Structures are given as structure tokens and as C-alpha cells.
Amino acid sequence: MKAIQVYLTFQGNCGEAMTFYQSCLGGELNLMKVRDSPMASQWPDNVQEHVLHSYLSSDGLVLMASDMPVPGSNIHGSAISPALVCSNEQEIKAYYDRLAAGGEAIQPLHPFFAGLIGVLKDKFGVSWMLNCPLE
Numbered sequence: 001m002k003a004i005q006v007y008l009t010f011q012g013n014c015g016e017a018m019t020f021y022q023s024c025l026g027g028e029l030n031l032m033k034v035r036d037s038p039m040a041s042q043w044p045d046n047v048q049e050h051v052l053h054s055y056l057s058s059d060g061l062v063l064m065a066s067d068m069p070v071p072g073s074n075i076h077g078s079a080i081s082p083a084l085v086c087s088n089e090q091e092i093k094a095y096y097d098r099l100a101a102g103g104e105a106i107q108p109l110h111p112f113f114a115g116l117i118g119v120l121k122d123k124f125g126v127s128w129m130l131n132c133p134l135e
Helices: 015-024 089-100
Strands: 005-008 028-033 051-058 062-067 081-087 106-110 115-121 127-133
Touching: 005 015, 005 051, 005 127, 015 051, 015 062, 015 127, 051 106, 089 115, 106 127
Parallel strands: 005 062, 081 127
Antiparallel strands: 028 051, 051 062, 106 115, 115 127
């Protein structure tokens, strides 16, 4: 196995969310709307502006997302939290502050046995866990 990557599902605001994540995390963002895809004719008019697939890549980080849920995927217990592993205290504080903008601090950054850890819910309702090793 090479990697496990996070794929988030939104309900019509994927483009806004991924643009926000790009402003927080940096990197290159690619968005494909339904209307621009080879599958456009297979979808009804009311979803043509939805994001079919998006891909944010930044320094080894990969975050993917869509407005198009996999059937049966939005059920209780299917939620995940992206875990952002940072290099140092300065980096974790910067990412925490950016991702928490307009959201909610669930667990402020604090020391734990292996460094710093914190949890937040961003303005799109996605819960993030951030941690970094002790310096």
C-alpha cells in the first residue's frame, strides 16, 4: 500500500470549501464541475454546477473532494476527520488558526505525550485533528 488519502463529500459547496483549504494549506487546486466532465450528459441539470471531483496537492498533502456522494456513504458512522501532521509548533499554530477561521475550536492546541494536538471544526462542518511532535 502506498498511501491513504482523504476524500471529502460536500452538499453543493465543495468548490468554496476546497478554495478555502487551498488558502489555508497552499498548493495546487484542480476542480472539475459536472458540466465540464465527460459524464455531464448523465447528470440532471440541477447538479451541473456541482463539483464532480477536486484535488488539492501541497508538499505531499493530498485532499480530494466532491459534491457527488457515493450512494450509501452519508450514513451515521461514516464521518472521518482529516489528521494534519505538522512539522513544528509554528506550523501547527498557523494551520490551526487558518482552518478554524469561521469555524469552532473543539479542542485548542495543547501538549500531549508526543507533542501538541488540537481539534477544530471548520466553517464547512469538517472536523480536523492537528498534531506535531515535541521540538
